[in-house]
Amino acid sequence: MFSSLWKEKKEESSRTMEMLLTLVLFCILLQPARVSSTSQGIDQGYIDSNAGRTLQQEQDGNHQIHCSRERSRAAQKIIQEYLMPFVEKEKYHISRSCKFHPDNDLYRDQEQHKSHININEWQCGYCKKIFYEEKYLDQHFDNRHSNLLNLNQSQCLADLCGALHCDIEINSGLKKSKCNPAAAARNKHLCESLADSCFPVNDGPAASRLHEFFLHQFCDAHSCTGSRKPFSRGRRKKTNAFYIVASILLLMLLLLYYLYIYLYQRGMKRETQLLRRITQTGRKKKPS
Numbered sequence: 001m002f003s004s005l006w007k008e009k010k011e012e013s014s015r016t017m018e019m020l021l022t023l024v025l026f027c028i029l030l031q032p033a034r035v036s037s038t039s040q041g042i043d044q045g046y047i048d049s050n051a052g053r054t055l056q057q058e059q060d061g062n063h064q065i066h067c068s069r070e071r072s073r074a075a076q077k078i079i080q081e082y083l084m085p086f087v088e089k090e091k092y093h094i095s096r097s098c099k100f101h102p103d104n105d106l107y108r109d110q111e112q113h114k115s116h117i118n119i120n121e122w123q124c125g126y127c128k129k130i131f132y133e134e135k136y137l138d139q140h141f142d143n144r145h146s147n148l149l150n151l152n153q154s155q156c157l158a159d160l161c162g163a164l165h166c167d168i169e170i171n172s173g174l175k176k177s178k179c180n181p182a183a184a185a186r187n188k189h190l191c192e193s194l195a196d197s198c199f200p201v202n203d204g205p206a207a208s209r210l211h212e213f214f215l216h217q218f219c220d221a222h223s224c225t226g227s228r229k230p231f232s233r234g235r236r237k238k239t240n241a242f243y244i245v246a247s248i249l250l251l252m253l254l255l256l257y258y259l260y261i262y263l264y265q266r267g268m269k270r271e272t273q274l275l276r277r278i279t280q281t282g283r284k285k286k287p288s
């Protein structure tokens with residue numbers, strides 16, 4: 001009786017000892033991870049410590065930029081997809097005074113220095129550091145390369161979001177919020193002023209056509225009563241070079257496969273014919 005109780009106690013104490021040991025081991029294992037995450041300092045989500053090139057830059061958090069990067073990006077995407085293909089088709093040159101001019105995007109240079117290498121790899125084009133999410137690269141730009149922003153001349157594209165329907169781009173899939181007549185009127189006004197400044201009607205037939213197009217594509221939908229939808233004139237059809245090359249390769253592979261099967265079957269037919277001939281001549285020879 002006593003011995004069994006003692007045995008149980010002993011087992012229990014050894015179990016607690018085991019648990020304690022694993023806890024200590026766990027803490028020791030965690031220690032270096034914690035050190036590395038603090039040593040990363042300001043660059044969160046940073047993968048490669050062996051950057052090929054390092055830019056020495058002072059961390060100046062003094063720049064207070066009140067321009068949403070996400071909304072600017074959405075606006076830029078809309079401009080590139082729903083406007084520029086039509087402007088290029090007309091061979092029209094947007095003037096510097098138009099807010100859609102590439103130089104008027106505050107984040108243009110930074111966005112151009114962004115490379116999406118892999119699903120989980122975003123590289124900074126200035127210092128070659130790699131991050132595993134785009135938001136960390138954005139933070140890195142804000143912290144390390146904010147002095148590269150052209151603050152003197154550039155404008156905030158996010159300011160045009162009301163006119164360009166950025167919310168549709170950002171919240172695609174979400175249910176549309178209730179229409180506010182005052183906001184719709186404000187956005188329509190902004191939209192029409194953009195059409196006037198970017199595509200002045202007296203600037204020739206191309207500008208006049210683009211002015212008309214812009215009103216249909218972006219401005220008509222700013223109304224709570226009308227049933228017009230934004231981007232009614234469609235978007236640029238994307239022809240990805242990669243898909244073209246891949247489909248050509250696939251087609252060639254398929255052709256090769258069928259050619260192989262055809263030749264194989266022809267070879268088989270010939271072989272059987274030859275065999276038949278041999279057996280026939282064999283049979284003919286036998287009686288003699």
Ligand SMILES: [Zn+2]
Pocket residue numbers: 124125126127128129140144145
């Ligand atoms: Zn960098």
